[in-house]
Amino acid sequence: MMDDGWGWWGGWLFMVVMMLIVVALVVGLVIALLRPGRREDDATDSRLTPSTDDALRILDERLARGDIDTEEYKKRRSLLRSS
Numbered sequence: 001m002m003d004d005g006w007g008w009w010g011g012w013l014f015m016v017v018m019m020l021i022v023v024a025l026v027v028g029l030v031i032a033l034l035r036p037g038r039r040e041d042d043a044t045d046s047r048l049t050p051s052t053d054d055a056l057r058i059l060d061e062r063l064a065r066g067d068i069d070t071e072e073y074k075k076r077r078s079l080l081r082s083s
Contacts, residue, residue, distance in 0.1 A: 052080055055080050056080055059076055059077060
């Protein structure tokens with residue numbers, strides 16, 4: 001049997017390093033799949049992009065609370081409807 005200088009330690013060392021790499025890859029894959037991250041389709045998600053209906057509802061609430069007067073309400077409402 002030839003000795004390459006590492007003896008039987010070379011095989012064990014290689015095996016341990018490979019197992020650590022495999023475990024790291026599996027953990028990384030699990031984390032990547034489970035964590036909520038930014039995806040391309042999130043930008044078009046209706047829950048994340050404010051709609052005109054939401055803005056009109058907020059405007060109605062501001063008028064009802066008395067935060068804005070009727071003239072301001074009409075101006076902003078016409079701006080929202082035109083966009």
